[in-house]
Amino acid sequence: MADTPKKDDARIPDPSLSETRFSRLRKKKDMPGGLWLKCESCGAMLYRKELEEKGRVCPTCEFHFTLPGRERVAMTIDEGTWQERFAEVTALDRLGFKDGSTYAEKVEKARARTKQNEALICGTGKIDGREVVLAVLDFSFLGGSMGEVVGEKIALAAEIAIAESKPLVIFTGSGGARMHEGVLSLMQMAKTCAALAELNDAGGFSICVMTHPTTGGVTASFASVCDITLAEPGALIGFAGPRVIATTLKQELPAGFQRAEFLLEKGQVDRIVKRGEMKSVLARLLDYTKGANVAPTPRAKA
Numbered sequence: 001m002a003d004t005p006k007k008d009d010a011r012i013p014d015p016s017l018s019e020t021r022f023s024r025l026r027k028k029k030d031m032p033g034g035l036w037l038k039c040e041s042c043g044a045m046l047y048r049k050e051l052e053e054k055g056r057v058c059p060t061c062e063f064h065f066t067l068p069g070r071e072r073v074a075m076t077i078d079e080g081t082w083q084e085r086f087a088e089v090t091a092l093d094r095l096g097f098k099d100g101s102t103y104a105e106k107v108e109k110a111r112a113r114t115k116q117n118e119a120l121i122c123g124t125g126k127i128d129g130r131e132v133v134l135a136v137l138d139f140s141f142l143g144g145s146m147g148e149v150v151g152e153k154i155a156l157a158a159e160i161a162i163a164e165s166k167p168l169v170i171f172t173g174s175g176g177a178r179m180h181e182g183v184l185s186l187m188q189m190a191k192t193c194a195a196l197a198e199l200n201d202a203g204g205f206s207i208c209v210m211t212h213p214t215t216g217g218v219t220a221s222f223a224s225v226c227d228i229t230l231a232e233p234g235a236l237i238g239f240a241g242p243r244v245i246a247t248t249l250k251q252e253l254p255a256g257f258q259r260a261e262f263l264l265e266k267g268q269v270d271r272i273v274k275r276g277e278m279k280s281v282l283a284r285l286l287d288y289t290k291g292a293n294v295a296p297t298p299r300a301k302a
């Protein structure tokens with residue numbers, strides 16, 4: 001097997017399973033009320049309530065489970081300071097995409113399940129007293145995929161950051177571009193990068209935290225172009241899946257390939273931060289922006 005994990009890789013989920021894991025993750029989330037679940041990294045049986053109380057980090061192997069967007073916001077933003085923005089923006093089914101059920105039906109189902117209109121939650125609030133614009137991709141909404149709405153909301157988040165002179169913090173967890181929107185979803189890669197370039201030109205500051213899993217068009221666009229790139233331990237981060245790469249290259253992939261620790265070693269990730277320490281690390285990083293984000297200058301229009 002090209003991508004069988006090595007022994008010392010025991011804490012890291014088997015990358016060869018990752019392609020099927022996205023669908024299995026969704027199925028698990030569709031099953032409410034299960035008291036126990038199995039850690040996808042070490043196989044330990046975990047009491048769901050206890051896992052949730054521990055911020056969805058496995059007490060046995062410290063695997064960081066995918067976190068619902070609302071929990072991420074609550075964990076990151078000071079209580080009573082969160083103001084959600086653009087929650088009303090919804091996707092249009094421009095292509096009339098059908099795959100078993102229609103795209104519109106899929107979106108409606110995701111909306112009913114997550115009680116939110118789209119995969120990106122965006123707003124303003126404080127992190128340990130520091131004002132920020134926060135954008136969180138929610139994997140439970142159509143795999144955190146990026147369509148027109150996600151792209152637009154990232155662009156709007158960058159615009160608020162410029163207009164209100166606040167740093168922008170983004171959390172990603174995504175299967176990539178939303179195939180149901182075809183080329184319109186791919187266009188969001190350029191759009192979100194352009195928005196972050198404008199923030200940069202205006203003297204703004206941005207941090208992206210890549211969480212498990214961050215893949216495809218999201219990795220290849222806004223997730224990778226922020227000033228600082230953090231990652232949670234063990235997060236799968238890549239463009240194409242490991243099995244596709246191994247098959248194409250006809251080569252055995254190195255141990256830990258496409259994991260946060262591997263990418264830290266290669267320089268794509270600046271630092272790996274455990275979930276329990278994330279808020280204090282973000283607060284410290286935001287302190288470095290003091291004075292750097294006070295006088296935005298509008299980008300010259302062509």
Ligand SMILES: [Zn+2]
Pocket residue numbers: 039040041042043044058059060061062063
């Ligand atoms: Zn575990």
